[in-house]
Amino acid sequence: MQHDADVIVVGGGNAGFSAAHAAAERGRSVIVLERGEGPTAGGNSFFTAGATRIAHEGLAQLQEFVEPDDRHAVSTVPTYSEQEYLADLERVTEGRNDPELSAVLVAEAQPTLRWLAGLGLRYRLMYERQAYARPDGTYLFWGGLHVGNVGGGEGLVADHTAVAARLGEDVRYGHRALELVVEDGAVVGVVAEHAGERVTLRAESVVLAAGGFEASAELRAEHLGERWAAAKVRGTAFNVGDMITAGLAVGAAKGGDWSTCHSVQWDAFHPRNEGNLELTNRLTRQSYPLGILVNTDGRRFLDEGADFRNYTYAKYGKVILEQPGSLAFQVFDAATRPLLRAEEYEMPGVSELCAGTLEELAALMEVPAEQLRRTVEDFNASIVEAPLDPTVKDGRRSETTPPKSNWASAIAQAPFYAYPVTCGITFTFGGLKGDTEGRVLDAQGAPITGLLVCGEMLGGLFSTNYPGGSGLAAGAVLGRRAGTIA
Template sequence: MSKKKIIVVGSGNAALCAGIAALEQGADVLMLEKADEALAGGNTKYTAGAMRFPYDSGEDLIPLLRNPDDPRLPDTDFGSYTQAKMTEDLLGFNDGRPLSPEQTNLVTKGLETMQWLSGHGVTFEPIYSRQSFEKDGKYVFWGGLTLAAENEGVGLWEMEMTAFQNLGGTVRYESGVTSLIMEDDIISGVMVGEEAIRADAVILACGGFEANGDMRTQYIGPNWSKAKVRGTPHNTGDGHKMAFGVGAAEYGLYEGCHATPMDLHMADFGGLHLPPGERKNYRKISYFLGVMLNANGERFVDEGENFRNYTYAQFGRAVLEQPNHLAWQVFDAKVDDLLYAEYRFHDAHFVEADTLDALCGKLDGVDPTGAKATLDAFNDAVDEGTPFDPTALDGKATRGLPLPKSNWAQRLDTPPFRAYPVTGGITFTYGGVQVAENGGVLRADGTVIPNLFACGEMVGGVFYNGYPGGSGLTSGAVFGRRAGRGASMA
């Protein structure tokens, strides 16, 4: 019996998981990537490689580690992140919607998928630098996000690509798929320019439309033409258009996307040239330790609403929707040692002053009078009786402000003061296609388009009004594995 021939369109985390899963089932897998080898991997290479998934205790994590003998482990408190907690987190972003079938799959298959990846040599390490604080001699993890690939997204991509090729998978770079071949309502291959490549199944794993300004404007809104694109320039909605062309329906929240505050002066598609540990340094997500001011000098979000894992995607949107699509993050010297490394990055833009008056005068594009009034009112409203604790929702809040800061509110009173200019950066889009339980792409009437599968950012219904940090890579792995298995068994 001849091997089933499967084409995977794209070469990121979801695509590689699909390819690995199909190869496990004995398929012959060809991966077609639009970019050259240096830019292959979609958005995966631009990530910090962190993956959110449920676990009951640190015992679930040890088998996934690259170095299970790390000397810090005996003094590490990973806590737990149960399926119930991840469900609660996702529901918190659903605007009253029940858990979608896609979200249920993400929750119930997350740990299993991580264990599967580990079985293919894809290993992880605790995120000590960004997800833990030292407290009473322990490394205390917070927010349910604990593990990332060594060397971040590039390391994850390299490990998955090694696993894919070791199983016999083939990759062709600079081979952008331009259309699907459909004969008698059945997908039978793809076109790469004028070249027809036949296959028994096609898996679309080629990302969202975040790098397509026209589609961002069409689906998310006119402000989004101004967003900084954090990841690959190649995620331009090609897969969406091809799927729609053969009858797939739009599914999920098309006006939704993952965004985050980014350095106002960064270039689009920036960061991939940086070494591991620095590739995320254009983002600015320590806002919870200070305040954010818009062009009117006003606060516009509750910076301490929750751990930043649960707020940065919404706050990136909020920044972009401010006048002139910008804001300034303001800190004092008390929190210098708690700010993430991205604030000490050599290309980080900031202003500094010894007084708040002088600082407000340096905030380009901001009303200095309004800014000073806002900071004075904030300082007067801080509850001084509650201790500051960055490892917990500490309840150290403001009192009497129309817009509170609910946690980690400290007076801005210790010079020198610094402020960092930010805008909104888009990472990936939420709208996609609907897939069946085996990853097959569905039409609007619920019937399957034969031999067409999808995973990664192509799958709608996973995220709505927000995003628990680290869920995106896990989603890609969960739905990639499912699509690879489904395509090989169809």
């Protein structure tokens, strides 16, 4: 049978390229079909900060494959064991994570990053996102998430693309895959659209790595709920579920939780707050554990300090979507404002409100001034005094309703700041059902010959929430596995 390649990978993001590299290393000829072109290539991977969660034994082990940095000599990086990784995954998904996929992820995340680093991807310690500078000039890392790509998502995609060129992978841009070709019960190819023409390409194996359905307002409304049609799409506009639909059409079973997703607090009023290729991840607002969140009624509605940001940020977008007008405000004062992430709160065009009094701030926010004042006063009066320490769950709580469990600081010192946030959707948790080797399974649990899946298309690892950085790790691990047998 005439094949265009041994392996076709659909999707040129982190997972797809990981699969392509693994196959190419084995001597397989590989075609990568990527819908984007130029700056729109790379899927959601381009829009990430590049943070990747791995188990490790501390700084000395990480220095074996991350880029050198003079700050390493004055840095403390706590160990993060496989047991802690698995416990975090089980805790934040409320036990709905697939145990077999989870075991593979936590065991192979670090070896997979070492493999990618050996191929040419560059990693570093994420000082600006995962460490606090201490008064003595040293750095302390926190939250179990310490490693990221040099250059963030843009650097990640650029490095993958360079590896693909060196390994001889045939990356074809501007190809929108639409259908799978099936003969005698096996998947033997892909039908794609390119420059207005339909193209059929054949291969022994097809690896699906084309992302979820978060960019389709219709599918969001159908599976997540009607309000989700209004969510802002943080990343690529191309993840509309084409290949999930194609997989289901050839008998693949649904996998994972189709009713929840990764969603964050996102700049509500920035004029280009969807698919922004220049600012990418900087439109998130992730210093919320240091302040309070209020809705348009001027009331708090969640525990901003329930856990480290890494374990809450991916679920709080949904909570904001459920507020009146799908809008909320992060509120800080002059004492807490300097602690916010500069890359997010001092970015070009940031939506920022500032006033000398709470009443003036409420007017800018267009919320009831008396209610905002009562909310702040009640919060301030209920704080249990303890040392503020953002590197640990410090127990400095406010015993109001809802409580704030950690990092409670009074909103008392003028000027006061508010940052309007809405729901930014990142990726959907539901996809196709696959096994730990990446093989797509049918309704009876049998593999569909010739069809594999990885990345955000593979359902089962996450539900309701996820530990920050585990998405890129899962894409690389399961992508490598799929490419190894493709």
